[in-house]
Amino acid sequence: MLTKEEVIELLNPVKDPFLHRTFKELDAVKDVTIKEEKKHVSVKAGIAKTNTAEQMKLQQEIVGILKKNGASTVGLRFEQLPDEVIKKFQSAADEEKESTLLGGSKDTKFITVASGKGGVGKSTVTVNLAISLMRLGKKVGIIDADIYGFSVPDMMGVENRPAVRGKKLIPVERFGVKVISMGFFVEDNSPIIWRGPMLGKMLNSFFSEVEWGDLDYLLLDLPPGTGDIAMDVHELLPTSKEIIVTTPHPTAAFVAARAGQMALKTEHEILGVVENMAYFQSESTGEKEYVFGKGGGEKLAEALSTKVLGQLPLQQPYEEEDVFAPSIYQEDHPIGKEYHKIASKVVAKMEE
Numbered sequence: 001m002l003t004k005e006e007v008i009e010l011l012n013p014v015k016d017p018f019l020h021r022t023f024k025e026l027d028a029v030k031d032v033t034i035k036e037e038k039k040h041v042s043v044k045a046g047i048a049k050t051n052t053a054e055q056m057k058l059q060q061e062i063v064g065i066l067k068k069n070g071a072s073t074v075g076l077r078f079e080q081l082p083d084e085v086i087k088k089f090q091s092a093a094d095e096e097k098e099s100t101l102l103g104g105s106k107d108t109k110f111i112t113v114a115s116g117k118g119g120v121g122k123s124t125v126t127v128n129l130a131i132s133l134m135r136l137g138k139k140v141g142i143i144d145a146d147i148y149g150f151s152v153p154d155m156m157g158v159e160n161r162p163a164v165r166g167k168k169l170i171p172v173e174r175f176g177v178k179v180i181s182m183g184f185f186v187e188d189n190s191p192i193i194w195r196g197p198m199l200g201k202m203l204n205s206f207f208s209e210v211e212w213g214d215l216d217y218l219l220l221d222l223p224p225g226t227g228d229i230a231m232d233v234h235e236l237l238p239t240s241k242e243i244i245v246t247t248p249h250p251t252a253a254f255v256a257a258r259a260g261q262m263a264l265k266t267e268h269e270i271l272g273v274v275e276n277m278a279y280f281q282s283e284s285t286g287e288k289e290y291v292f293g294k295g296g297g298e299k300l301a302e303a304l305s306t307k308v309l310g311q312l313p314l315q316q317p318y319e320e321e322d323v324f325a326p327s328i329y330q331e332d333h334p335i336g337k338e339y340h341k342i343a344s345k346v347v348a349k350m351e352e
């Protein structure tokens with residue numbers, strides 16, 4: 001008849017269906033009792049999630065192993081593994097999943113830029129944050145996942161298209177930032193009609209079929225609102241952190257709160273709020289006018305238990321003769337300097 005040690009040994013290679021780690025690694029076998037005369041083995045095991053279909057399968061697997069090795073009857077009880085064990089292995093599993101998605105690049109950190117409604121400057125913030133991170137010496141990529149309102153290539157003045165190498169797409173590089181946009185795959189700016197499942201597939205290919213190389217940060221410009229894409233992003237990138245963009249208008253902040261709540265619900269940590277179009281400052285008098293209202297960013301940050309990362313006034317970048325990048329603020333532009341501060345805060349938070 002089996003001994004306690006043999007039972008543990010036999011169950012060591014069994015894997016937890018959610019953490020994909022062995023019972024040995026998880027120290028999952030909590031108790032074994034053996035009744036020699038009845039050839040009965042009873043086992044208590046810890047798993048990540050109890051009462052699931054996966055648990056049923058696992059049960060069959062364990063009973064099978066023990067019966068094959070001499071047990072006549074098997075009693076099996078499952079309990080949940082301690083939270084800290086689940087957390088530790090869950091985040092390792094999440095990171096592994098993401099790195100596979102990017103073809104093995106382990107150190108890339110994801111930042112999703114979201115907003116409640118359109119037109120608040122989400123794409124402008126994504127592009128300028130990417131540029132400022134690059135100015136801080138980081139290797140940065142952008143996925144323009146705003147499938148209906150893709151505007152990143154135009155904002156950065158990107159004119160070429162991604163090249164193809166083997167089965168992979170090479171992202172377009174502009175000012176040292178790598179870019180992939182839905183806009184690259186659309187003829188003549190014609191509208192696209194998407195069905196739900198296609199969105200997820202498209203997003204998936206933006207990661208797995210693009211040769212991103214070694215990136216420190218990959219920024220995602222999400223479509224406004226709380227639709228399918230936002231959900232897909234969570235599925236694909238469980239460790240991504242989020243920035244929420246709003247204007248100071250109370251309604252905008254209220255709608256943005258929904259996007260923020262969604263981030264929290266899908267367990268994405270919120271890095272902070274960017275309040276865009278915060279005010280207009282007169283060049284002649286220096287007076288600030290709060291044309292879109294006041295306090296929206298602060299209110300939103302409070303509602304989401306986070307901080308305002310920065311307030312950006314209304315102003316266009318300087319016009320330049322030799323470089324065309326209509327939405328990129330220069331390093332010495334007041335808004336460029338503001339973005340620099342925001343990027344520094346983001347780096348500090350991401351590398352905490």
Ligand SMILES: Nc1ncnc2c1ncn2[C@@H]1O[C@H](COP(=O)(O)OP(=O)(O)OP(=O)(O)O)[C@@H](O)[C@H]1O
Binds near residue numbers: 120151224276315
């Ligand atoms: N601080 C600012 N000052 C002046 N213009 C701005 C500012 N921020 C954004 N804009 C302009 O506002 C318009 C909308 O910005 P943007 O496209 O970034 O918004 P969005 O939230 O990404 O919109 P959508 O999701 O609908 O594409 C753009 O024309 C952009 O150039």
